[in-house]
Amino acid sequence: EELAGYWRNLRPECAHLAGMDIVKLEGALELAFRAHQGQKRKSGEPFIIHPVAVAGLLAQLNMDAEAVCAGLLHDTVEDTDLTFAAIAERFGTAVSRIVEGETKVSKLPRLAMSGANPNPDPDLLWRK
Structure with a gap:
């Protein structure tokens, strides 16, 4: 099966993880695979290739299971x-927060190009 092939490619990169971390990763891969089913990259390849590659890079950096799942x-x-809530429910708040942070960060270049300033008062950044 296609999903098993992606796991065979990712698993060696995750040699530093074991036990329930591996179970969590398998679940994240399955969820990502099913969620992106039918989506293609501009190259025509299945979209899932990208998140698997990101997760592989994070695993090569010896990141923990939460970071690799978020990848x-x-x-x-x-x-x-x-939804973020569904990710948190299944994989924990840490994974959900990493995904949410990446989602926000990935929007920054578009925001900068548009000239929009989401926080026009720089003093607000320093207030508690």
């Missing part, structure tokens, strides 16, 4: 019907 899921909220 697998990082495009799901923007590109599918999956």
Whole structure:
């Protein structure tokens, strides 16, 4: 099966993880695979290739299971019907927060190009 092939490619990169971390990663891969089913990259390749590659890079950096799971899921909220709440429920708040942070950061270049300033008062950044 296609999903098993992606896991075979990712698993060696995750040698530093074991036990329930591996179970969590398998679940994140399956969810990302199903969520992106039918989506294609501009090259025509299945979209899932990108999140698997991101997760592989994070695993090569010996990141923890939460970071690698977030790598697998990082495009799901923007590109599918999956929600941050659903990610938090299944994989924990840490994974959901990483995905949410990446989603916000990925919007910054477009925001800068548009000239929009979401926080026009710089003093607000320093107030508690």
